[in-house]
Amino acid sequence: MAPGTRDRMIAAAARLFQRDGYAATGWRDVVEAGGTPWGSAHHHFPGGKEQLGLEAIVLGSGQVLSALEECLAGAPDVATAVERWFAAAGQSLIASQFECGCPVATVALETATAVPTLGEACAAAFRAWEERLATALRRAGIAAGRAADLSCQAVAALEGALLLARCRREVRPLEIAADGVADAIRAALPWAD
Amino acid sequence: MAPGTRDRMIAAAARLFQRDGYAATGWRDVVEAGGTPWGSAHHHFPGGKEQLGLEAIVLGSGQVLSALEECLAGAPDVATAVERWFAAAGQSLIASQFECGCPVATVALETATAVPTLGEACAAAFRAWEERLATALRRAGIAAGRAADLSCQAVAALEGALLLARCRREVRPLEIAADGVADAIRAALPWAD
Amino acid sequence: MAPGTRDRMIAAAARLFQRDGYAATGWRDVVEAGGTPWGSAHHHFPGGKEQLGLEAIVLGSGQVLSALEECLAGAPDVATAVERWFAAAGQSLIASQFECGCPVATVALETATAVPTLGEACAAAFRAWEERLATALRRAGIAAGRAADLSCQAVAALEGALLLARCRREVRPLEIAADGVADAIRAALPWAD
Amino acid sequence: MAPGTRDRMIAAAARLFQRDGYAATGWRDVVEAGGTPWGSAHHHFPGGKEQLGLEAIVLGSGQVLSALEECLAGAPDVATAVERWFAAAGQSLIASQFECGCPVATVALETATAVPTLGEACAAAFRAWEERLATALRRAGIAAGRAADLSCQAVAALEGALLLARCRREVRPLEIAADGVADAIRAALPWAD
C-alpha cells in the first residue's frame, strides 16, 4: 500500500513513452522503472495500456503547460516569455542527456493513425498550449486571428526544434527557433514606446 | 524472382514506419503490405530490422530532398521555393488521408535514444535538408551564418507543422509555418531592386 | 448486505460452470453474472474457487435429484417416471437454448484427475441419483442387484444423451435413450397383471 | 528438425485436453508434455489454440472410430462387436489410470456454447461413430430407422458410461452399459437360426 502507486506508474510511463515511444515501452518496463507491483497494473488501469498512455499524455501535457504559465508570469513581455519557454525546454533536454524532448510528440506520431484515442489526446495537448499562448498574445494587444496564427507557429517551432535538438544532441535549434518566433511576435505587437 | 523485391520491401517499410512507427511495425506487416516473399527478408537485409529501418529512412529522406530540389529549381526565388516545399508536404498529407507526415520524424523520436544507428541516420537526414537549403540561401546572397540559422529554422518549422497538421488532420499549421519562414527569409535577403 | 448474496453467487457459478466449464469461468464472470459484490467473494468462500465449485455441484446435483423425486412421485410407474425425468432434462435444455445440459458432467470431466475434491463431489452426485432410482426400482419389485445395474445404466444413458443432445442442439438423443432405459426397466419388472 | 513435431504436439494436446479439458490446458503444458519447441507452436498452428483443439479432436475421434472398425471386423456379430468396443474403452481407461476417458467429451461440453468451431467438430465426431455403427446394423438386417436409433443409443451409453466409470474409477458402468446396448441390438436383429 505504498502511497501514490498509481501516480508512480504514470510518471514512469510518461518518461518511458517520451524516451522510447509508446509501442516500444512495455508494462514490464513501466513497473521496473517505477518500482511498482506488477499485479496492480491492471487494477489501476483497467483500460489497459491505452489508458496508461492517456494518463501519461495528460501528465506530460500539463507539465509543459505549467512551464508556459510560469514563463508568462515571470517575463516582462510575451516575446521574452516564449524565449524562456523554449530555453526551459532546452534545459530539460540537457538535464536528461537528450533523452526527454517533448512528452507528447513521440506518442502523437505513433498513434495519430493507429490509436485514435491517444492521437486525439495528443492533439488536445498541443491545442491547449496554443490556446494559452494565444490568450497571452491577445492580452498584449494582438488581434485574435494573428494571435492564433502566432501561437500555432510557436508550438510548431517548439516541436520541430525539440525534434532536431534531440537528434543532434545540442540545443542550438531551440535557440534559433526561439529567435524566429520572438521576432515574429515582436513584429506583431503594437508600439509600446 | 520478382523484380525489385528488395525495393518493394523498403518502400512498404518506409510507409509503415512513417505511419505507425518503427517499434509497432513488424516484418509480417512489411511483407504483407509489400506483397513480398517472407523467406527472403533476411536474405535481403542481413542486418535485420535495423537495416530495413535504415534503408527506409534513406529512401524517405531522399524523397523529401528531391521535393526540395524541385521547388528550388522551379521557383522564382528561395522564399517562394520554401513555401512550395511546405505546400507539397501538405498535399502529400492530404493525399494519404493524414497518414503520411514526415518519413523520418517518427523513427527519429523513437530511436534517438534506443537505437543509435537509426537515430544518427535520422539526424543526417535532417542535416542534409538543411544543407541543401543553406546552399540555396547563400546563393541568394545571404551570409553563411544567417543561411545556416534560417535553414535550421525552416526544417524545424516544417517538422513541427507536419506534426501538428497530422494530429489535427488539417494543413493549416503548414500554411502558417510557411508564412513565418518565408517572411524570415525575405527579411534576410539583400535588396534586389 | 444484500439478502442471499452467497446463494446468488452459487447460482451464478453453477450456471456458468455448467455452460463453460470450471476452468474457463473466473470469479469476475461469476460476480458479473450474479450482480454480486466483488469484495465479499472470498469472505463467503474462504476455500476459494474450489469451494465455490463444490457448492455449485451440490446445488446442481440437488436440482436433478429433486426433478427425479418429482417424476417418481407423479408417475404411475417407475419406467414412466424415468421417461419423464429424461424429458424434463430435454425441456431444460431447450429452455436454455442448449446451454445448460447436465450441471455436473462438465466439471466432473474437467476435475476427475486435476481436482480430487471436486471430482469426488461429482461422483457422489451421480451416485446419489442412482441410489434414489435404485430404491424406487426395488420398491417396484426388482431385485437389489438388478435394480442397481438398471440405475447405473439409466444415469449413464441420461448423461450420454444429454451430451449428444447438447452438441447436436436437438433433444432426439434424450428420447431415444429414454426409450431404451424404459424398455429395460419394464422387462425387469415382475408381471403386474 | 525433429520428425513429426507437429504430430507430437497434436498428440500431447489430445491427451491433455482429454484429461484436464480445453480451458485448463495451456500451450506451455502441451510443449512440455510433447517435448516440442515453443517457438514453432504458432508456426504449425497459425489458427492458435482453437486449431490445435480441432486437430486434437480429429485425432481422438479417429482413434475411437478405428477401435470400432476393428471390433466390427473381428467379432462374430454386431452385438458382440459393440460389447468389445465398450470393453476396449474400459481397458484404455484402466491403462491410463482412469485419466483418459473419451477424447472428445470434455472438450465437447466445454466448447458447445463458447467455441462454435470446436463444438461442431465434437458433434461431427460423435456423428461419425454413430454412422459407422448404423451401417453395420443395417448390414445385419436391421431397418435403417431402427439402426440409427440404436446407434445413437449406443454412443450415448458409451459416453455416459465412460463418464461414470472415470469418476468412479471402476469400469463397471461400462460393462453394464454394454450389456444394455447389446441386449437392445440382439432384440432388434432378425432371427438368425
Added chain:
DNA sequence: ACATACGGGACCTCCCGTTGCT
C-alpha cells in the same frame, strides 16, 4: 459485508532471428 489494493504468475499471441532444404 464490502472495497481497494497488492502480488505473482500464467494466459495466448506474436515477434525477430537463425538454420537447413529447395
Added chain:
DNA sequence: AGCAACGGGAGGTCCCGTATGT
C-alpha cells in the same frame, strides 16, 4: 531467391488469492 521450420522470449491481458481498511 525463396521457403519452412526452429527457438527463445516478450507482448498485453487477466486471473486467483491475500492483505488491509473501512
